[in-house]
Amino acid sequence: MSYFEQFMKANQAYVALHGELNLPLKPKTRVAIVTCMDSRLHVAQALGLALGDAHILRNAGGRVTEDMIRSLVISQQQMGTREIVVLHHTDCGAQTFQNESFHEHLKNELGVDVSDQDFLPFQDVEESVREDMQLLRESPMIPDDVVISGAVYDVDTGSMREVY
């Protein structure tokens, strides 16, 4: 039995809370947040965001990848966002492995050789935020006047500290 049935049921209750909103497609704050998929990070609650306020782009680690940049370009050039926040967090799953051992795991587990693929693990969470802010600053797809900030979220306390 999957959770899906439960989700469908929960959604029925949500519809009553949601009501008819007709919010505009373009995010109100003109901000895109690049962050991790971690289940302990409720981005909207942690940052005081409401529906329609911001784009929240998530992947494993909250890393700036080719596809993250694809989403940011659409966010900016189609939906008018002008600011980016890179938000990584403590105790991240991307800190729990290294490429080499993960490649080996995938070979054993799935029988695939993906030894040329970087799964973007990191050790130091502030360093990973800086790296990703730098990638955004260097990208020709991100205009120079876009404001780029970074922070680390603490999954134990819910607090956020800025990374420079």
Ligand SMILES: [Zn+2]
């Ligand atoms: Zn994470």
